[in-house]
Amino acid sequence: MESYAPLALFAVLLIVMPTSMIVLSRLLGPRRETEVKGDPYECGVPTWMGARNRFSVHFYLVAILFILFDLETVFLIPWAIVYKSIGAVALVEMGFFLAVLGLALVYVWRRRGLEWE
Amino acid sequence: MLTGLLLAAGSAGRGLIDLDLTSLPLVGEMLAEHPTIAWPLLMLAIGCGVVIGYITVFSLLAVYAERKISAFMQSRLGPMEVGPYGLLQTAADGLKLLAKEDIIPRDADKLLYIIGPIFVFTGVWLSFVVLPYGPDLIVADLNVGLLFLAAVASIEVVGVLMAGWASNNKWALFGTMRMITQLVSYEIPIGLSFVAVVAISGSLSMQEITLDQQGWFWNWYLFRNPFLFVGFFLYFIASLAETKRAPFDLPEAESELVAGFHTEYTGMRFSLFFLAEYAAMYVVSATAAVLFLGGWCTGFAFIDSWMMESAGFQRVLANVVGLTSITIKAWFLVAVMMWLRWTLPRIRLDQVMYVCLKVLLPFSFGVLVFSTLWELVTDGTLFGDWWPLFQFLISIGGFGLLMMNFMAKERPYDIEADFRPLRHSEVHAAPDAGARG
Amino acid sequence: MAAADVIFLVISIIAVGAAALAVTRKNPIYSALFMMVTLLVVAAVFQMLSSPFLAVMQVLLYAGAIMVLFTFVIMLLSLRPEEMGETAPLPQRIFAAVVALGVFALLAFPAIEPGVPAAAASLAPPAAEAVRFPPAAGTGDGATVEFGATAYFGHTIFGRFVLPFELVSILVLAAVVAVMVLAKRDLSKRDVADDGSDRDPPPLSVSAAHAGSIASLATSTQPTSHGPGA
Numbered sequence: 001m002e003s004y005a006p007l008a009l010f011a012v013l014l015i016v017m018p019t020s021m022i023v024l025s026r027l028l029g030p031r032r033e034t035e036v037k038g039d040p041y042e043c044g045v046p047t048w049m050g051a052r053n054r055f056s057v058h059f060y061l062v063a064i065l066f067i068l069f070d071l072e073t074v075f076l077i078p079w080a081i082v083y084k085s086i087g088a089v090a091l092v093e094m095g096f097f098l099a100v101l102g103l104a105l106v107y108v109w110r111r112r113g114l115e116w117e
Numbered sequence: 118m119l120t121g122l123l124l125a126a127g128s129a130g131r132g133l134i135d136l137d138l139t140s141l142p143l144v145g146e147m148l149a150e151h152p153t154i155a156w157p158l159l160m161l162a163i164g165c166g167v168v169i170g171y172i173t174v175f176s177l178l179a180v181y182a183e184r185k186i187s188a189f190m191q192s193r194l195g196p197m198e199v200g201p202y203g204l205l206q207t208a209a210d211g212l213k214l215l216a217k218e219d220i221i222p223r224d225a226d227k228l229l230y231i232i233g234p235i236f237v238f239t240g241v242w243l244s245f246v247v248l249p250y251g252p253d254l255i256v257a258d259l260n261v262g263l264l265f266l267a268a269v270a271s272i273e274v275v276g277v278l279m280a281g282w283a284s285n286n287k288w289a290l291f292g293t294m295r296m297i298t299q300l301v302s303y304e305i306p307i308g309l310s311f312v313a314v315v316a317i318s319g320s321l322s323m324q325e326i327t328l329d330q331q332g333w334f335w336n337w338y339l340f341r342n343p344f345l346f347v348g349f350f351l352y353f354i355a356s357l358a359e360t361k362r363a364p365f366d367l368p369e370a371e372s373e374l375v376a377g378f379h380t381e382y383t384g385m386r387f388s389l390f391f392l393a394e395y396a397a398m399y400v401v402s403a404t405a406a407v408l409f410l411g412g413w414c415t416g417f418a419f420i421d422s423w424m425m426e427s428a429g430f431q432r433v434l435a436n437v438v439g440l441t442s443i444t445i446k447a448w449f450l451v452a453v454m455m456w457l458r459w460t461l462p463r464i465r466l467d468q469v470m471y472v473c474l475k476v477l478l479p480f481s482f483g484v485l486v487f488s489t490l491w492e493l494v495t496d497g498t499l500f501g502d503w504w505p506l507f508q509f510l511i512s513i514g515g516f517g518l519l520m521m522n523f524m525a526k527e528r529p530y531d532i533e534a535d536f537r538p539l540r541h542s543e544v545h546a547a548p549d550a551g552a553r554g
Numbered sequence: 555m556a557a558a559d560v561i562f563l564v565i566s567i568i569a570v571g572a573a574a575l576a577v578t579r580k581n582p583i584y585s586a587l588f589m590m591v592t593l594l595v596v597a598a599v600f601q602m603l604s605s606p607f608l609a610v611m612q613v614l615l616y617a618g619a620i621m622v623l624f625t626f627v628i629m630l631l632s633l634r635p636e637e638m639g640e641t642a643p644l645p646q647r648i649f650a651a652v653v654a655l656g657v658f659a660l661l662a663f664p665a666i667e668p669g670v671p672a673a674a675a676s677l678a679p680p681a682a683e684a685v686r687f688p689p690a691a692g693t694g695d696g697a698t699v700e701f702g703a704t705a706y707f708g709h710t711i712f713g714r715f716v717l718p719f720e721l722v723s724i725l726v727l728a729a730v731v732a733v734m735v736l737a738k739r740d741l742s743k744r745d746v747a748d749d750g751s752d753r754d755p756p757p758l759s760v761s762a763a764h765a766g767s768i769a770s771l772a773t774s775t776q777p778t779s780h781g782p783g784a
Contacts, residue, residue, distance in 0.1 A: 006257040010165045010246050014239040017169065018389050022219070022235075025385035029218045038223030040286040041380050055294055055630045061737040062470075063623045066301040068726050068733075069478075070619045073308035074611055075711070075719070076485070077264065080316035082708030083489070090712050091493060093720070098486065100723035104730040105478070111734050114474040115467075229583070261704065264610040271618025275590065278625050282583060294629070301622055321704060 061113060072101050168245055168256055176395040177207045183455050190459045217384035225381065226283040233280030234382065234389040240273035241393040244400040249324045251413050251439030252424055253432070262323040263311055266404060267304070270359070273393075274300050280390075281378035292377030295466060296361065296368030302473040303358040309481035310352040313345060314338055314408045316489050327412030331425070334416030335509030339409040342495075344488035346512040349409040351481050353450070356401035358469065360394065363458035365469055402450035403443060410446050413439030562602060569595040586624045593617045607704040 040047050075097065083090040108114060181196070181204065188195030196203030221230055247262040249255040259265050274297060281293025317338060318326045330337050339349050358365035369377030379390045406412055414421050415438065424435035464472075495504065569592050576588035597612035641647070711719050 006161050006165065007246050007259070009161055010168070010256055011239070011243060013165055013169060014242050015235065018235045018238045021215075021389070022231075022385050025215050025217065026219050028216050029384060031218065033220075037220055040222060040224060040284075041288065041375060043375070057630070057737050059294060059298060059626055060623075060630055061733060062298050062302060063626045064733045064737075065730070066305065067615075067619045067623055068730055069305045070308065070615065071726065073305065073312060074615060075722070076309075076312040077315060077321070078607070078704050078708035078711060080312045080489075081319055081321070081705050082712060083316060083493075084319060085705075086709070086712055088493070091489070093712055093716055096720055097723045098482070100720075100727050102482070104727045107727075108730060108734060109475070113734050113737070114470070226583075229587075259606065261606045261610045264607070264614065268610045268613040268618065271614055271622075274618065274622055275625075278622070278629075279587070282625070282629060290629070297622060297626065301619075 065108065065113070068104070069101075072097075165256065169242075171250075172242060172245055172396050172399070173392075175399050176392050177211070179395045179398065179451060180207045180210075180391075182452070183458075186452070186455045187459050190456075211388065214384050214388045219385065220381075220383050222285060222381050224285040226285065229279040229283035230381075233276055233283055234379075234386045234393075236276030236279060237273050238389040238393045240269050240276055241397045241400065243269045245396075247323050248400070248403050249327050249407065249412055250443055251436035254413075254436050254440060255324055258322055258324045260320070260322045263315065263321045263326070266400070267308060267311070270300075270304065273397075277378055280382070284378070284381035286381050288375045289378050289380045292368050292374045292380065295374075296378055298466075299358055299361065299365065299368060299469055299473075302470060303355045303477070306351055306355040306473065306477035306481045307359060309478075309485050310348050310355070311408070313348050313481070313485045313488050316485070317341060317345070317492055323407055323412070327407055327414060330411040331414050331421045332418040333505070334411065335505050337409060337411040337414075337416070340505075340509040340512045342488055342491045342508055343512045343515040344484045344491060345409070346516060348481065348484040348488065349405065351477055351484060352405055352408070353453075354472075355477055356405065357454060357457065358473070360397045360401055360454075362398070362454050364461040364464050366458075367463055367466060367469065398451050398454060399447055402447040402454070405450055406443055406446035412446075413443040415439075415442045558602065562599070565595050565598050565602075569599075582628045583625065586621060586628060589624070590617050590621045593621070607707055 076094070079090060079094050083094070184206070185195045185203075196206035199205045199209045221227060244266050246256045247259055247265050249258070277293060277296055277300070281289045281296070284290070314326065315321060318329050320326060320329075334340070338345055340346065357363075361368050368374075369379075374380075379387060382390060415424075420438065423431075424438060427435045495508075572588045572591040572595065576585045576592065579585045579588065593612060593616040597609040597617070600606075600609040600612055642650075
């Protein structure tokens with residue numbers, strides 16, 4: 001049932017296809033490079049404020065909360081597959097896990113970590 | 118894409134061992150020994166080509182449909198010039214993009230700028246490998262199918278990061294940051310919806326999930342229990358954000374951020390993002406169809422049993438019926454997405470995060486827990502064979518009661534409450550905010 | 555050499571090469587990307603060891619989530635070109651090398667230890683075998699699953715390793731608290747007066763504004779121009 005050969009072929013095709021599309025457009029399209037064309041887009045006015053700015057730490061908070069909750073999803077998947085054959089015990093085990101994670105969520109919520117400021 | 122390739126390389130190693138060809142590493146020798154292997158390979162290549170053609174046709178039609186639907190909703194005609202009713206407009210646009218100049222900005226990071234769009238494109242299109250289109254129509258029925266979808270989605274995120282960062286443009290970077298925040302946050306409710314479905318199907322294989330929903334349409338997971346019924350809508354809302362469709366389209370809000378992370382991309386490179394976007398719409402819709410709406414099953418028990426039992430030419434016909442069924446379901450959801458785009462206004466970033474973390478996340482937790490409990494208590498057959506029908510009626514009835522409750526409440530529409538502007542105290546979080554008299 | 559060995563060799567060369575590139579690049583974004591290549595290649599190794607579940611998890615968690623966090627942090631800090639390639643002081647580098655070598659030795663030790671069914675003859679993975687799990691203490695009837703399948707992980711985690719699994723949740727809780735403390739330094743300042751509910755504060759009415767201004771007059775030494783008399 002496991003058939004990875006089609007996956008390999010599909011992946012190769014999907015790398016070849018966009019690459020050849022870009023190569024084709026490079027062959028077909030005009031090439032007239034000018035000074036202004038190479039500038040970063042700024043609605044037609046000279047660029048101000050470069051692209052390398054520092055961002056709010058809130059983005060970091062979002063990313064790390066994502067990892068933690070993603071981790072929990074990862075544990076839930078094998079649980080979801082076997083919980084019927086293990087039975088009620090599995091529910092108790094996962095119940096405790098989810099309760100602790102729920103606690104974490106409540107903590108973040110009360111501490112206004114979910115607010116976007 | 119690299120993932121798929123490497124995963125496949127790993128298994129190809131295993132496959133060769135299974136074939137007892139461990140002493141023949143060269144493909145030529147392998148073919149000489151086993152000439153019959155060439156035939157399935159050719160079939161495979163044709164099959165992959167057909168699927169890629171299917172996605173391309175879908176994308177072209179979806180772009181056309183979006184322009185037509187938006188036109189009709191605004192009392193316009195939309196594209197009319199190229200071909201009958203403007204049907205060839207998208208193809209003409211594609212040709213135009215092919216002939217455009219390929220510009221790489223001077224300050225861009227060349228390598229990442231070039232591989233970014235390929236990463237995004239291949240990441241999204243690789244999802245089609247695990248989508249089932251009929252009893253025998255699936256490129257690769259991986260037994261980790263659903264997780265594979267999630268994994269390639271996370272690869273797409275990396276592609277966006279590459280493209281947005283390499284552009285070296287502040288609008289692109291703002292768009293990237295917004296987009297990553299949004300994609301990453303909404304992956305959690307989507308993952309929880311996946312888990313809720315997997316807990317019932319007991320399998321991650323897309324084909325097995327579909328087969329579990331055969332028979333009358335009340336066997337679909339959508340009507341499996343009242344909680345999964347809610348779960349479908351949670352998934353649908355989260356998938357809107359995942360494909361950055363309105364009202365969650367602020368990563369590429371054209372009125373404030375030019376075009377988001379692909380501001381600097383032109384011509385063919387831009388069209389790769391464009392194709393990936395429309396393919397992603399199909400992927401999430403078809404996934405919703407497989408998880409909740411029975412996939413390629415028709416919803417009529419006699420047709421489904423015929424599809425499974427047929428052989429020979431009838432089997433081909435059965436596959437065509439399956440393909441039609443899932444295409445209609447997916448197109449229906451895509452049409453709803455387009456309809457929403459022209460109905461709802463774009464929301465702010467803080468509202469996006471609010472919807473995800475404070476509405477979808479707790480609700481999908483609840484859906485998961487209660488749906489699992491329900492399943493354990495009823496065990497799928499509480500009142501014998503007709504239990505699925507009862508569950509269907511309970512789901513619909515519960516939803517109806519909820520709706521009636523909503524409608525019964527006379528709420529004067531309060532625009533201040535729904536779309537209130539930011540307050541002074543929120544704009545200037547200064548300590549003297551309370552001192553304004 | 556078997557085909558699996560060839561593939562394994564190619565994969566490991568890519569993994570080690572990408573890892574070496576990751577630590578030698580000057581631009582942190584490139585370091586992160588080469589690290590991602592290494593992690594993806596490790597996913598292929600898991601696949602060769604007949605565990606598609608682990609392989610997909612490797613992609614989802616490491617190549618996806620962790621890499622997003624890394625690139626996010628790099629973009630948040632967004633080093634200027636002149637700040638790139640700055641090396642740490644020598645003692646720190648020596649310490650890092652010692653720690654890295656120690657971890658390597660720790661990991662390599664089981665591989666060379668006699669008695670472990672090592673990959674001496676061939677690197678070809680063992681054939682997938684079925685494992686029988688006894689039923690749990692409560693209900694359920696046990697199951698027979700293939701080694702490396704998703705269900706195998708389920709039975710192992712929720713059977714034999716329940717306690718470590720539950721401890722993971724405590725670890726995650728600790729991590730969440732740590733993140734909040736790190737990312738929201740000023741939360742004690744702002745949330746003291748908060749009653750803990752997350753509802754929006756009521757809109758500023760005239761009386762509320764007055765109360766606020768009086769309170770601010772009471773606490774601050776300087777009179778404000780927005781006082782009640784203004």
